Amino acid sequence: MSLRTVGGHETAETIDDLKVWLRGLEGCPPVTRSVVATCDRPAHAGEPATWFYVEADPTAGVARLRCLACGNAHPVLDSEERWTFPGAWSCVNCNQSIAEVAFGVHDHNGRASWLVMAVRCVECGHLHGATDLVVDNVPTDDLLAQL
Ligand SMILES: [Zn+2]
Ligand SMILES: [Zn+2]
Numbered sequence: 001m002s003l004r005t006v007g008g009h010e011t012a013e014t015i016d017d018l019k020v021w022l023r024g025l026e027g028c029p030p031v032t033r034s035v036v037a038t039c040d041r042p043a044h045a046g047e048p049a050t051w052f053y054v055e056a057d058p059t060a061g062v063a064r065l066r067c068l069a070c071g072n073a074h075p076v077l078d079s080e081e082r083w084t085f086p087g088a089w090s091c092v093n094c095n096q097s098i099a100e101v102a103f104g105v106h107d108h109n110g111r112a113s114w115l116v117m118a119v120r121c122v123e124c125g126h127l128h129g130a131t132d133l134v135v136d137n138v139p140t141d142d143l144l145a146q147l
Contacts, residue, residue, distance in 0.1 A: 010126070010127045011093075011121075011124065011125035011126050011127060012120055012125050012127055013125055015036050015050065015100045015102060015120060017120075018036075018100065018102045018118055018119075018120045018127060019034040019035075019036065019102050019104075021118065021127055022034045022102060022103075022104035022116060022118055023104065025104070025116065025129070028106075028114070028116065028132070029106035029113065029114045030106060031104030031105065031106060031116065032105065032106060032107040032108075033104070033105040033107050033112075033140060033144065034102055034103065034104045034105070035102065035103050035105075035144055035147060036050060036100070036101070036102050037050065037052065037065055037074070037100075037101035037102065037103060037117075037147065038050055039052075039065075039067035039069070039070060039072055039074065041067070041070050041072050043069070043070040043072075044069065044070065049067050049068065049069040049070065050100050050101075051067075051068040051069065051098050051099070051100060051122060052065040052066060052067055052068060052074075052098070052099055052100070052101055053065070053066040053068065053088055053089075053097055053098065053099075054066075054088065054089040054097075054099050054101060054119050054130060055086050055087070055088050055089065056086055056089060056117065056130035056131040057084045057086035057131060058129075058130065058131040058132065059084075060082060060084045060086075061082075061131055061132060061133040061134070062075075062076070062079035062082050062083055062084055062086070062131065062133075063075075063076040063079055063117050063130060063131045063133075064076065064079055064080070064083075065101055068098055076103075076115075076117060076131075076133070076147065077115070077133060077135070077143075077146060077147075089119060089128070089130065091121040091123065091124060091126050091128075092126065092128070093121065093124050093126040094121060094123045094124040094126070096121065096122075096123045098121075098122045098123070099119035099120060099121055099122060099128075100119065100120045100122055101117060101118070101119050101120075101130075102117075102118055102119075102120070103115060103116070103117050103118075103144075103147050104116045104117075104118070105140055105143060105144065107140045110139060110140055110141070111137045111138065111139055111140060112135050112137070112138055112139075112140040112143045113134065113135060113136075113137055114132065114133070114134055114135065115132060115133045115134075115135050115143070116129065116131075116132040116133075117129075117130045117131050117132070117133075118130055
């Protein structure tokens, strides 16, 4: 693990470090599973894309990812139904707006009750907790399959 602090901001060198960071979050339900967001559209020919533009509203608990490579929009779970038109994320540290994204899930006996989404700036590695959603004790594997 290679988390560093640069100018008061936590940064991570890789997306795997972001997954580790999610598992260490405090003041929230413990994250027991984490996955990296990918775009698996046929356009990527079997090499899922991992760079996204991100829109997220932490107050409403909604988020949407737009694949940098193919432009496809991925609403997170039912975000589309409750959409609040949040502005696009950009890095507070370096100002660019392309991110890698990971989800953390609080899982108990195979059922998920909470989801958190975090982003890593692909330029400088800055980490940001984008939003979180309460989910209704759905089977964790089903939830992960929808992300
Ligand atoms: Zn794509
Ligand atoms: Zn940055």
